[in-house]
Amino acid sequence: MSRRMIAALLMLATALLLAGCSKQVAHQPPTDIPAAPYHFDGKSGVFEPIRIEDVTDKDLIITSPCTDKIYKAKLSAFGEAITSTLEHEFVKNGFQISPQAEKVIQIEVIDVAMAWPKMPRCDIDMVIGINGQRLGLATNAKWSTSIEKAVDAAIADAASRILSNQEVINYLLNTQ
């Protein structure tokens, strides 16, 4: 084998490696993810209509390295996905969702970060606005086998944490 061929092979291997390192993933979560199991502490009955308002920054994209890829997260897509999951779950729990409702829960996704020792995990940080009060909530989803699964698991976990948050429940049940 000639030296030229050896050099070509080495260059090819390096190029392949570099190409893999700079690969970008832009999986945006769908809006039909079911919430992770949660315990909703609300008594069944007739509830006041509610509105869920997504106030996440519409333009912010956060990049997060993960294994040999770079994950690009558009925060507004996360806000939409969490809002949609929450609406679905609230309806299941007997709430009426109305755009005119006076009772509002504001959802603001402020950060998305990938953690990946061996397997990826997506961490979402949110601010929940209820009754003029702002609460910080963070997900703690499990490690997943792919970035896409990690993102979807984080959305499901985020919805579950909001639905089982005692302050949110107190606000919804007028027990604050």
Added chain:
Amino acid sequence: MKRNFFTLFFLVPALTVTMGCSIKYTSSRIMPNAAISPEKNYFVLCHEDDARHIDLTLVEEMNAMGLANVTSGFEQDMPDDTDVIVLFEDRWMWDITNYLLMFKVQFRDASNNILIARGQSVRTSLARKSVQIMVQEALLGLFNTEAEEV
């Protein structure tokens, strides 16, 4: 020629795999309209699995970066006047010896748990460094406001 080919056949994948073992990155972000102020009181929250007392290293490094009012301990030890809670996560792996694979730190407002800033340092086996260096790496981006990384 045949021997050379077989050497390369094994050398190239070995090189690729070895280079893959040497990955390092840091990532940090301060939330919009948030700041890490030296006037505030910081409390580094320990976790029970941490036998290496990483909290003490974190306190030391935060002091070195200009934050004077930093204490650490478990939740019940938290002073009432704490403004910011500092949480950390450490992931260890074994490769001949134990090494810190990932160190992640979060600054949260003590009154409402809202994230103020976060930093992360990842180093795989061949790029391993001491706990102190990785803590520094995770914090450095937060204190270097000119190099804001999103």
